[in-house]
Amino acid sequence: MAQEMTAVKEKTIAELAAESASASQNTQKAVIEVNDVSKSFVVGKNVISVLKNINLKIYPEEFIIILGPSGSGKSTLLNILLGLEAPTTGHVVLNGTDITYMKTDKIAKIRYGVYGIIFQRSDWIRSFSVLDNVTLPLALNNIKKKIRREQAWMRLKQVGMADHGLYYPTELSGGQQQKVSLARSLINDPPIIVADEPTGNLDSVSAERVMNTFKDLNEKEHKTVMMVTHNIDYVRYASRTIYVRDGTIIEGSEQFKK
Amino acid sequence: MRFSFVVNLSTSNLRRRKLRSILTIGGVSIGIALVIFLVSLGFGLQQLIKSQVTNAEALTILDVSKGESTLLKLNQDTINEFQNIDSVKNVSPSLSLSGQVARAESVTDVAIYGIDPKFLSMEGVKIATGKEFTGQDVPEILITSTALNLIGLGDPNQAVNSQLTLKLLVPIKSADGTSLDTKPVEEQVSVVGTLSDTSDLSIAYLPIGYLEKLGFTPDYNAAKVKVDDQTGAKDYNLARVKVTDESKLPEVRKQIEAMGYQVDSVADTVGQIDKIFFIFEIVVASFGAIAMFVAAMGALNTLTVSLLERTREIGLMRSLGATSKDIYFMFLTESIVIGMLGGLVGIGIGLGAGRIVNFALNYLAKRAGGEPVEIFYSPMIFLGAVLGLVFIISVVTGLYPSRRAAKINPLDALRYE
Numbered sequence: 265m266a267q268e269m270t271a272v273k274e275k276t277i278a279e280l281a282a283e284s285a286s287a288s289q290n291t292q293k294a295v296i297e298v299n300d301v302s303k304s305f306v307v308g309k310n311v312i313s314v315l316k317n318i319n320l321k322i323y324p325e326e327f328i329i330i331l332g333p334s335g336s337g338k339s340t341l342l343n344i345l346l347g348l349e350a351p352t353t354g355h356v357v358l359n360g361t362d363i364t365y366m367k368t369d370k371i372a373k374i375r376y377g378v379y380g381i382i383f384q385r386s387d388w389i390r391s392f393s394v395l396d397n398v399t400l401p402l403a404l405n406n407i408k409k410k411i412r413r414e415q416a417w418m419r420l421k422q423v424g425m426a427d428h429g430l431y432y433p434t435e436l437s438g439g440q441q442q443k444v445s446l447a448r449s450l451i452n453d454p455p456i457i458v459a460d461e462p463t464g465n466l467d468s469v470s471a472e473r474v475m476n477t478f479k480d481l482n483e484k485e486h487k488t489v490m491m492v493t494h495n496i497d498y499v500r501y502a503s504r505t506i507y508v509r510d511g512t513i514i515e516g517s518e519q520f521k522k
Numbered sequence: 523m524r525f526s527f528v529v530n531l532s533t534s535n536l537r538r539r540k541l542r543s544i545l546t547i548g549g550v551s552i553g554i555a556l557v558i559f560l561v562s563l564g565f566g567l568q569q570l571i572k573s574q575v576t577n578a579e580a581l582t583i584l585d586v587s588k589g590e591s592t593l594l595k596l597n598q599d600t601i602n603e604f605q606n607i608d609s610v611k612n613v614s615p616s617l618s619l620s621g622q623v624a625r626a627e628s629v630t631d632v633a634i635y636g637i638d639p640k641f642l643s644m645e646g647v648k649i650a651t652g653k654e655f656t657g658q659d660v661p662e663i664l665i666t667s668t669a670l671n672l673i674g675l676g677d678p679n680q681a682v683n684s685q686l687t688l689k690l691l692v693p694i695k696s697a698d699g700t701s702l703d704t705k706p707v708e709e710q711v712s713v714v715g716t717l718s719d720t721s722d723l724s725i726a727y728l729p730i731g732y733l734e735k736l737g738f739t740p741d742y743n744a745a746k747v748k749v750d751d752q753t754g755a756k757d758y759n760l761a762r763v764k765v766t767d768e769s770k771l772p773e774v775r776k777q778i779e780a781m782g783y784q785v786d787s788v789a790d791t792v793g794q795i796d797k798i799f800f801i802f803e804i805v806v807a808s809f810g811a812i813a814m815f816v817a818a819m820g821a822l823n824t825l826t827v828s829l830l831e832r833t834r835e836i837g838l839m840r841s842l843g844a845t846s847k848d849i850y851f852m853f854l855t856e857s858i859v860i861g862m863l864g865g866l867v868g869i870g871i872g873l874g875a876g877r878i879v880n881f882a883l884n885y886l887a888k889r890a891g892g893e894p895v896e897i898f899y900s901p902m903i904f905l906g907a908v909l910g911l912v913f914i915i916s917v918v919t920g921l922y923p924s925r926r927a928a929k930i931n932p933l934d935a936l937r938y939e
Contacts, residue, residue, distance in 0.1 A: 343933055346841070348841060348936075368846065368932065369845035369846055369847065372840060372841075373843060375842075376842065381841055383936065387834050387835065387837070387936065389531070389534075389835050390538060391534035391538035400839070400842055403527045404843045404844045404848065405843050409526070
């Protein structure tokens with residue numbers, strides 16, 4: 265009896281949360297809109313369809329986890345959202361601007377203003393120190409050295425890596441590199457943080473720390489967080505989970521919670 | 523991207539791959555050093571030979587004569603005309619005649635030039651011992667050591683202030699002004715200085731005013747030393763015209779030639795020397811250019827390998843907001859940094875090697891009793907031109923890898939292993 269009560273209570277809470285989330289989202293303007301996006305690759309004589317008619321809206325301050333098995337198309341979806349890859353058909357609208365068929369250089373500038381990006385494998389300018397690597401997005405966008413360095417120290421402090429600013433990134437552990445990567449993604453103070461399997465190469469303790477940082481960014485700094493993973497354990501951090509399989513978003517898979 | 527950041531990025535990449543960078547920059551340096559060393563040697567030898575032939579002042583002097591013409595006059599009026607030509611600084615008339623100098627029983631023939639003492643330097647005369655003339659028409663003589671040797675004055679220091687007998691045939695003006703009669707004249711002259719003599723010739727210089735005083739009177743047509751003509755104006759057989767600047771020489775020459783006079787210049791000989799050395803310098807520079815070409819290929823290879831190594835870095839930068847143009851300039855800058863560093867080091871090595879060789883040669887020459895010489899000469903304009911050339915080669919070398927880097931798709935770059 266008590267179990268039934270609890271189940272009913274949980275269901276009710278989940279439903280209420282979903283309704284509340286839907287209601288709040290409907291009143292807000294989506295920061296990213298994905299309309300009928302398909303992506304296919306030609307390999308030899310075969311056409312491989314990776315994404316099929318994806319429709320998706322992402323609202324400010326959401327913490328979205330895109331979940332799915334390997335090869336499901338979730339990373340391709342993320343790359344299309346980032347403008348790193350053009351869809352075969354459909355449109356991607358970022359803050360009201362259709363970026364689908366824009367020139368790559370123009371998208372690069374838009375990307376700088378909107379996204380902070382964290383890749384599964386941390387890439388570095390190997391000849392630069394941790395500090396200079398963190399300043400990279402600002403340096404690429406003509407920000408003065410003094411400001412770049414001030415911002416970089418601040419972000420390194422935020423992720424607990426201020427002591428490692430003068431190291432070379434390759435001297436750090438995987439977890440430390442991912443923290444520095446996070447500091448780099450935050451340096452231009454972007455409204456949206458995008459992470460492609462950021463915990464993929466980390467041990468569970470480091471992974472939890474990274475996830476908690478994302479959570480803080482979402483809750484305290486009101487960043488929209490969008491993360492691709494195949495680890496179902498992280499669903500608990502998300503305000504919405506999108507399940508991708510065989511290039512499509514599974515109908516009814518979107519889970520909202522507050 | 524800020525230029526300082528691009529330079530920092532390029533140099534940090536070079537620092538990261540130290541050995542490779544040193545080898546690449548070293549290759550460029552050797553090519554440049556070879557060009558600098560060989561061409562400086564060419565310039566140095568050219569300078570040395572030119573300085574033996576003439577001095578810098580002589581390059582601004584034109585020798586004007588009447589040539590074969592019997593109609594042309596070369597008198598004070600003509601000299602004033604020359605003086606009025608733009609860029610002409612001085613005009614110095616001169617007489618040339620033959621005579622003898624004697625001391626005790628020794629006599630020798632000498633070629634005598636009557637010159638204006640004010641313009642002694644225009645004659646290209648180098649005084650070895652003694653001094654210049656003390657007046658416009660004084661009985662003084664400047665004479666070569668060869669002539670002095672022939673009359674028993676082997677020691678130039680002893681010769682100065684000694685008295686010589688000058689024997690000349692002075693023209694006598696006849697009543698109709700056309701006679702060729704001459705009379706022998708013997709005069710005592712004082713040696714004021716001896717002349718450096720590299721060609722073993724018996725030559726003497728006397729003030730032109732003194733010769734006029736001796737009676738080199740008008741109407742002496744046959745001797746070509748006519749001082750006065752029927753109009754009363756002096757007629758010289760040679761006038762030296764000095765221009766303000768070497769570059770003005772051809773222009774002035776053209777104007778005087780247009781007046782009908784024959785014009786000769788040491789610059790003609792120097793021009794021939796310059797032509798020969800120009801070919802020599804081109805040939806030696808070609809050897810250096812081959813080394814430079816090989817070095818440029820090395821730099822191209824380094825850049826291409828660097829491009830492949832840094833493909834993921836390119837992807838990262840593109841994903842973080844770098845444009846394809848930024849990537850293009852990044853690689854181009856790296857190429858220019860390699861080239862210019864190599865160029866500067868190469869210039870240093872080339873100049874240093876020249877100094878060392880020059881020092882060694884002079885050391886040996888000194889031991890053998892020779893005079894020290896400078897056989898390497900590197901004008902600043904040449905060094906500047908070499909740096910300019912290095913810059914162009916660097917840009918050309920960097921074009922291919924830069925274009926290739928700029929065309930890389932960011933996503934492909936991020937996936938590159």
